[in-house]
Amino acid sequence: MSKLKDIIDRNRAWYCLECGKCSAVCPITPWETRVYSSPRLLVEKALNGNLENIFDDPLFWSCLTCKRCSELCPSDVFFSEFVRDARQLARSNGRSGDCTHGEAIQTWARMMTAPDLDQSRLEWLNKDLKISDDSDTLYFVGCLPYYDILFRSLGIEGVEIARAAVKILNALGVEPHVLHDERCCGHDQIWEGDTETFSALARLNLERIKATGAKRVVTTCPECARTLSLDYPKLVEDHGLEVMHLSRFIRQQSPDSEMNLSLQKMDGTATYQDACRLSRHLGVYEDPRALIIATGLDLVEMEHMRHASLCCGTTGWTSCGKVSKNIQVERLREAKATGADIMITSCVKCQIHLKCAQQDPELGQELSIKIRDLTTVLADRL
Amino acid sequence: MNNGALIIGSSLAGIQAAQDIADAGVDVHLIESAPFLGNAGAATIPHHLFTTRILELAKHPRVSLWTNTDLSQTEERLGGFDVQLRQHPRYVDLQRCTGCGDCIEACPVTVPSTGNKAIFFPKGAQPECAVIEKFGKAPCSSACPGGIHVQGYVALIAQGRFQEAFDLICEAIPFPGICGRICTHPCELNCRRTEIDAAVAIRQLKRFVTDWIVQHDEIHPSKVTNPQVPVSNGRRVAVVGAGPAGMTVAERLVRLGYRLTVFEKMPVLAGMLAAGIPAYRLPREVIDREYKRIQKKGVNIRLSTEIGPNGQYTLDDLFRMGYDAICLAIGAHQSLKLRIPGENLPGVVKGIQLLKIINFSQQRDDPSCKAKLHQILRKGSKTRVAILGGGNTAFDVARSLKRLGIPDVWIIYRRSCTEMPALPEELAETENEDVPIQFLTAPVRIFGDRQAGVSGLECIRMTLGTPDATGRRRPVPVAGSEFKMDVDLVVVSIGQVPDLGLLEDDYGIFVTKDRRIQVDGSTFATDRDGVFAVGDAVTSDHMSAIEAIGMGKKAAAAIDAYLNGFASEPRMSTTDEMPVACRDLTPDERSPKPRISMPVLPVSKRLKDFAEVELGYSETQAITEAQRCLACGPCGECMACIQACKAQAIVHEQRENIIDLDIGAIIVAEDLQKYSHEQLPEGRGIYRVAPEEPLRGSAAAARVLASLPIERPINVPTYAVGADPRDPARIGVFICQCGGAIAKVVDTRVLTRCSATLPGVIRADIIDQACLPEAAELIRRRVTSDDINRVMLAACACCSLDQVCFSCAYQRVRCKQSLGLFTHESENLPNLESSDLAENLAHVVFEFVNIREHCAWVHADDPKAATAKASALAASAIMKLGLWSYRPTQTLGIERSVLIMGGSPAASICQRLLNKQEVVTAYAQRPPSQFWRADGHFMAADNSRHWRAAAVVMAPVDSAEAERLCHTFKIASKHIPLRTDPIGVETHLPGVFFCDPAMDSRTVGAAAAAKVAAWLSPLTRRPGMITAVADANRCRACKTCIEVCEYGAPQLVGEESNRHCWIDPIMCAGCGACAAHCPSSAITAGYSTDEQLDAMIETALNDGDRLNEKR
Secondary structure (H helix, E strand, C coil): CHHHHHHHHHHCHHHHCCCCHHHCCCCCCCCCCCCCHHHHHHHHHHHCCHHHHHHCCCHHHHHCCHHHHHHHCCCCCCCCHHHHHHHHHHHHCCCCCCCHHHHHHHHHHHHCCCCCCEEEEECCCCCCCCCCCCCCCCECCCCHHHHHHHHHHHCCCHHHHHHHHHHHHHCCCCCEECCCCCCCCCCEEEEEEEHHHHHHHHHHHHHHHHHHHCCEEEEECCCHHHHHEEEEEEEHCCCCCCCEHHHHHHHHHHHCCCCCCCCCCCEEEEEEEEECEEEEECCHHHHHHHHHHHHCCECCCCCHHHCCCCCCCEEECCCHHHHHHHHHHHHHHHHHCCCCCCCCCCCHHHHHHHHHCCCCCCHHHHCCCCCEEEHHHHHHCC | CCCCEECCCECHHHHHHHHHHHHHCCCCCEEECCCCCCCHHHHCCCHHHHHHHHHHHHHCCEEEEEHHHHHHHHECCCCCCCCEEEEECCCCCCCCCCCCCCHHCCCCCCCCCCCCCCECCCCCCCCCCEEEEEEEEEEEEHHHHCCCCCHHHHHHHHCCHHHHHHHHHHHHEEEEEHHHHCHHHHHHHHHHHHHHHCCCCHHHHHHHHHHHHHHHHCCCCCCCCCCCCCCCCEEEEECCCCHHHHHHHHHHHCCCCCCCEEEEECCCCCCHHHHCCCCCCCHHHHHHHHHHHHHHHHHHHHCEEEEEEEECCCHHHHHHHHCEEEEEECCCEEEEECCCCCCCCCCCCEEHHHHHHHHHHHHHCCHHHHHHHHCCCCCCCCCCCECCCCCCHHHHHHHHHCCCCCCCCEEEEECCCCCCCCCCCHHHHHHHHCCCCCCCEEEEEEEEECCCCCCCCEEEEEEEEEEEEECCEEECCCCCCCEEEEEEEECCCEEEEEECCHCCCCCCCCCCCCEECCCCCCCCCCCCCHHHHHHHHHHHCCCEEEEHHHHHHHHHHHHHHCCCCCCCCCCCCHHHHCCCCCCCCCCCCCCCCCCCCCEEEEEHHCCCCCCCCCCCCHHHHHHHHHHCCCCEEECCCCCCHHCCCCCCCCCCCCCCEEEEECEEEEEECHHHHHHHCCCCCCCEEEEEEECHHHHHHHHHHHHHHHCCCCCCCCCCCCCCCCCCCCCCCCCCEEECCCCCCCCCCCCCHHHHHHHCCCCCEEEEEECCCCCCCCHHHHHHHHHHHHCCCCEEEEECCCCCCCCCCCCHHHHHHHHHHHCCCCCCCHHHHHHHHHCCCHCCCCCEEEEEECCHHHHHHHHCCCCHHHHHHHHHHHHHCCCCCCHHCCCCCCCCCCCCCEEEECHHHHHHHHHHHHHHHHCCEEEEECCEEEEEECCCEEEEEEECCCCEEEEEEECCCCCCHHHHHHHHHHCCCCCCCECCCCCCCCEEECCCEEEECCCCCHHEEEEEEHHHHHHHHHCCCCCCCCCCEEEECCCCCCCHHHHHCCCCCCCECCCCCEEEEEEEECCCCCCCCHHHCCCCCHHHCCCCCCHHHHHHHHHHHHHHHHHHHHH
């Protein structure tokens, strides 16, 4: 376990100039009313070296690791990574964030560390969707079937996204591998400091992926994409696999805007919600936008967009509350302000969180906008 | 405080009234004449609901429950009544009985009319404590001068429990075997079977068990036959005379720790028993055995040691030798004289002397006795003998002479056989042995001369006149009926007086004219300090052995009291004072069952020697005979229940208890015919309700509350409690054995070892029975001595809240009650300020785990699994306590105000009754257009008006209005329709009451008033225990909680970006639905935090390994 000093060194916290740019853009800072908290202040607390002061800071647990601050940091402090590593330290000190949903989702991940766990993971596959055991490409479904159960009442798209993904891959002439015993990628675990669970999940996943002989992994979840492509090689094993989000894969397959897909054109305007993992973490900004435009929709941007986009308000199923809600309400108001008919996101979690905020009975119409995943929007046009 | 209310009858209406009045903060006394609660109307609601209602009352700090209690009188006075209650004995301590049923199993008596045991409790009855059915003392037991629980041992014999029967007899008397043979059995004379056929052969049964013990003692050595010599208290007592009276004194005193020496003039043990009773009636080995048993207990017997001027020691010597007291039990060995001519001729002998000579020549092989006997029977077998007298001695002489081979023996008795003091069976056997008896015949003179001795006897026939001082009819001579008999030997056996030789010098002991030692009737003290007298020496020859034993017991108690400086009352059983039971016999019982006749030695065989005539019962005969017993008690006081009861809850000595109370009002909720006008007058302040109608109970409660002066606490108090429970956990673990109900399955030692190593545990103790007062005392002591702030009690209680559910039990409630859990905190506060802060348990957090039903009982056949489960549950609870965190509770000042709506007359009745209780009432005829809750109150508004009230009563005039009013509430609590309880007044919303228009408006209006009064009292609300708490920062204001709550407790407060949930602690029922549904886990349920639940589950799942280490 790294000491605080190593974590500071590794993540360049020494270089903090206390300029406060991060505080100006942090989505948490304006809404956290209990105590003033900002990334800059948290770094300062870290440099002072008192662990409890760090762990008691609400931002330490509510930080979305959205990297919004990193975009502006003149010293290139890796704030999100600093928070991630320090959360590991906190966990070893018996501290952890407040889990939502009665810790059900974290518990599922822990259950999935059992090597011979029996999951009915492929129930969502329709008979007209084709998968194959002999393919270069593997579609990594992620937690969609699980969220489907927990958040159905919010009207989210869960396994529909997975079906849409396979449908698109089939249309591209790809019959992907789909694992029947896939595990959660471990994204939430690593960002909440639970490296033990993360490693167990990652090993199980890699073992199974490698056994298929696939060379490429395609995901519909930005978090899976980030974790498999960046964290697995660094923390578990340099697997040599090509990992990418489906939007990028589609564009790779058909670099021209027409693509190999024959999409029915549609009318209307759409706005796009950049998922932090896909955008700022993986640098994918253009592929989804290009695909939206390819459907014929008019793309209108929100006030905060691309590198400056506003996150969906919660990460890792932890520290959800008034602050998260306020961020979500803010983001939904921005979406409404565009006058778009639909808000398209590439991450199921954005969809869950924003749809949850839309449940607010008081704010009613003010927040009402259709929210859909890019994958399903595309698949519908096939 | 005000005087409180008296409720008569634990009917449904009675308990409802009690609950409502007590909830409103008024003391309630609820009396029930039966031993169990719930008479009329109990059957109209499901049993489990009734049970919870009773238990709610049992735990209520304002309620006193009186079972077995009648109202004996009522006197009206200004503003109330002086009432007197009469509580009949239950014989079982309600504070101690654990309801285990061991006593019921042990009880040998089944009451014929009910089929219950004499100690019993009906299944599911409340309180779940046994009661002994005892109408009084059985006639046999009350007749026994020796104080034996006669019916008790007969019942035990009937069950084949001979050892217990024997022990019970030996507890009362030292000579069971002797009494089993020669007792005059007053018990049998009083036996109620004589009304049907013949008395139970009680004496023979006693004899049977002593014989059985002799045969079985080696197999089952009993504590009676192998007594422990008690620890000496250092004081010494001398007893003069080793007869039954003296030996009883010695045996009783040695039990109390005195050191005893018995001085006996004769060379044989047992005084008159050995000298005066022939061996065919009382075999010598029986005497030897019973005397040896007493000697084993530490009584020292010195034979052939005479006390007196002519003996080895004088009384003064004895005092000088260090005896602290002397008891004279010298018997009556000097025969009375006939006072007729010829009485001094040779050939006239005294009966008792002759018996002594015969007995001694038999048993001691004494040559001088043989020579004397030879001389008396100078014509050998040709000697013709006339025996004068009708007592047992006369018959003993006659039958002994027959055995010596003398054929011509007559008994001459001046009265008829009905007046004869000898036992009828003695008379029958004597006649069987061919001894003619001349009744109504008196001796006139004895013929003969000094040389040749007696030659004849002149007698006269008698007739019976008026009764004399003894109650027997006086014999009157019949003139001219004289006749002469030719006899060689006249035996005079007309009674004896004490031989007071030892008192010849002036010892300061007063001797009466009829040659008895005069003693004080109750202390047995003679005129000389430290000298006592007992037995025939005191009464002259009027005592049977059992009477002598009885007197010996009393004397021993008196001597003990004397030696204690009269510091204590004589240690006597008070059950002796009970009235004689005389119950009606069932027709079944009245059918005859003949007495089993005693097998005897045939006459031809018995006259050869002094072999015992009666052969004794076999086991089967004894059991059959004992089963004839009618169980008159029906409790026979066999004390088997006392032996069985581990909680020491049984009090056979309990007496009627008179309780005087100062009462403000009375509600009669039972059959009115039951009480006379004197017991219960008519008039103001006395309310009568139909027993089976709870609504009327509530209505009466409202009228009582309105009539009493207001002296009730009216504000919700602040909830700050003593020592700070936020200190780090110092956990005390207590594991109950439940007598054995838990311990025989669950290994409590392993459990203790396992618990002791868990984090935060300071100590782990095993306690025997958690529901007894001493267990609470022990916990209290440990909490104080070890500075414990959290307690885990593994027993049979499961709920850690102060609630009762349908599976709860009286003992669990009692257990928590004695730990102070139901004491209202505001009442606790003054104690906290007192000097004895540490004594108070108010600052201790309790957690209960049920290891009886949940472990020991369900896994009775698998002790390992039961222990494992108990350990897991206990460990979970300990972890929960370790994570317990102080949750400050809100203090809401609640006004005593109510908003009444609706057009029914019930509204005005309710309003009037509440106004009398100083409740601020507001009336809205039309439903308000707006309705909401804020700040712990109901708020309502109309165009022009605005209301704020702590409670709401809806009193619609018809169902249409009812619907309109209920609709008002849909605004407050969304879609949830208003539900009412079975009685129809309380709704599912706390503080909202409904007067059903279909019911009588007077009653329902009053009932609603009672409910409002109860609701406004702080006693009914204890915020903090179960209330869910919402974290404002974690709340997403999604209203999920509001959707799921049935009670309208969660509300959204705050503006815009700061909107969050607040849970109204008054409305929260503690169900936890909101906590379970909250997506951001912002709500914590009252009973347990998520963190605690996690830890509990994890601990329970991992406990197996730990347990194996500790095994």
